[in-house]
Amino acid sequence: MRRHMRVPVARLQAQHERLRAELEAAFDRVLRAGSFVLGSEVEAFEQEFSRYCEVRETVAVNSGTDALILILRALDIGPGDRVAVPALTFAATAEAVCLTGAQPLVVDVEESTLTLDPGALERALRQTRIRAVIPVHLYGHPADLDSITAMAHAHGAYVIEDAAQAHGARWHGKRVGGLGVAGAFSFYPTKNLGSLGDGGAVATNDLSLARRLRQLRDHGQESKYYHTLLGMNSRLDGLQAAFLRVKLPHLEQWNARRRTLAQFYRRGLSGSRVVEPLSERYEAEAVYHQFVVRCPKREALRSFLAQRGIQTAVHYPIPVHLQPALSFLSQSVGSCPVAERAAREVLALPMYPELDDDEVRFVCETVRDFEAEAAR
Numbered sequence: 001m002r003r004h005m006r007v008p009v010a011r012l013q014a015q016h017e018r019l020r021a022e023l024e025a026a027f028d029r030v031l032r033a034g035s036f037v038l039g040s041e042v043e044a045f046e047q048e049f050s051r052y053c054e055v056r057e058t059v060a061v062n063s064g065t066d067a068l069i070l071i072l073r074a075l076d077i078g079p080g081d082r083v084a085v086p087a088l089t090f091a092a093t094a095e096a097v098c099l100t101g102a103q104p105l106v107v108d109v110e111e112s113t114l115t116l117d118p119g120a121l122e123r124a125l126r127q128t129r130i131r132a133v134i135p136v137h138l139y140g141h142p143a144d145l146d147s148i149t150a151m152a153h154a155h156g157a158y159v160i161e162d163a164a165q166a167h168g169a170r171w172h173g174k175r176v177g178g179l180g181v182a183g184a185f186s187f188y189p190t191k192n193l194g195s196l197g198d199g200g201a202v203a204t205n206d207l208s209l210a211r212r213l214r215q216l217r218d219h220g221q222e223s224k225y226y227h228t229l230l231g232m233n234s235r236l237d238g239l240q241a242a243f244l245r246v247k248l249p250h251l252e253q254w255n256a257r258r259r260t261l262a263q264f265y266r267r268g269l270s271g272s273r274v275v276e277p278l279s280e281r282y283e284a285e286a287v288y289h290q291f292v293v294r295c296p297k298r299e300a301l302r303s304f305l306a307q308r309g310i311q312t313a314v315h316y317p318i319p320v321h322l323q324p325a326l327s328f329l330s331q332s333v334g335s336c337p338v339a340e341r342a343a344r345e346v347l348a349l350p351m352y353p354e355l356d357d358d359e360v361r362f363v364c365e366t367v368r369d370f371e372a373e374a375a376r
């Protein structure tokens with residue numbers, strides 16, 4: 001059996017080499033057209049992404065973070081408002097809320113998927129009024145939108161999806177991003193659909209919200225130099241849109257490959273006494289932005305894997321409410337126990353479409369070796 005194999009956590013180079021000719025042609029097309037900010041490539045991408053997400057409108061913006069900020073601002077959420085966010089997510093979810101002047105209400109996650117826990121949300125809503133809730137489809141697995149939406153609507157609050165890790169995922173057969181009032185996507189290079197720089201989008205079925213978002217992303221202009229809203233500069237580049245148009249037709253196949261790899265991992269790790277993969281709920285079709293296992297001996301496992309050449313990652317080592325930048329929220333240790341324990345136990349194994357079957361087998365065998373040594 002092999003004792004060493006280099007398995008990195010990402011392999012973007014391989015994807016880009018395969019698409020090199022098409023990406024270069026896209027670059028040429030934009031250079032010739034000279035349309036660098038918004039323009040026809042962005043409009044074409046917006047239509048193609050809308051079709052993919054099964055929504056009426058896509059508004060392309062500068063990043064996933066801006067997508068969240070713009071949705072909140074378009075809904076007039078700001079100072080004095082509270083917005084519920086899960087305790088385990090990338091900091092941007094809570095950061096976006098703060099940047100509008102509103103205050104995040106950090107809510108615990110559920111054990112099986114580590115997405116926002118409807119029970120914890122219900123308890124929080126007994127004490128606090130919120131304007132919106134932002135479920136995060138963490139690691140590509142949709143949050144429990146049935147319960148979350150029912151609860152939010154009972155309280156007159158909006159559901160804003162953070163779909164930055166979940167392009168193409170489905171809940172009850174429907175694409176995420178279009179299931180709340182609006183969904184935020186990121187095209188950061190390592191996401192399931194990534195540009196060659198920063199990029200993001202809002203998906204929505206609400207046409208007047210889309211109109212407002214288009215205005216807000218471009219300095220609030222209603223027509224040229226006529227500003228009826230205070231907006232910002234959050235426009236997508238023509239180049240990024242052209243690159244994304246090269247990649248989008250492959251996304252379905254890439255996500256299918258991620259799902260196949262996830263099955264290999266589940267089979268290879270089943271019955272393990274040291275690692276436990278997160279679950280996939282029957283209502284969900286996850287797109288495995290990450291394949292995450294829980295392991296109480298995480299740091300030991302992590303260095304064991306690293307010695308054999310296998311890179312891993314931790315998303316995220318510190319829950320949102322315990323980040324120094326958010327200490328003003330005064331949500332103390334113990335307020336989100338599930339997320340706090342998960343932050344100590346989660347480990348993301350290599351997961352990307354370019355990963356091959358042998359590599360997954362090697363990762364699983366190496367976890368088994370760790371298990372055997374730990375038992376000794």
Ligand SMILES: *Cc1c(COP(=O)(O)O)cnc(C)c1O
Binds near residue numbers: 062066092
């Ligand atoms: C990546 C990410 C974001 C932010 O997207 P950017 O494009 O990097 O601004 C927001 N939320 C989640 C859950 C993310 O993973």
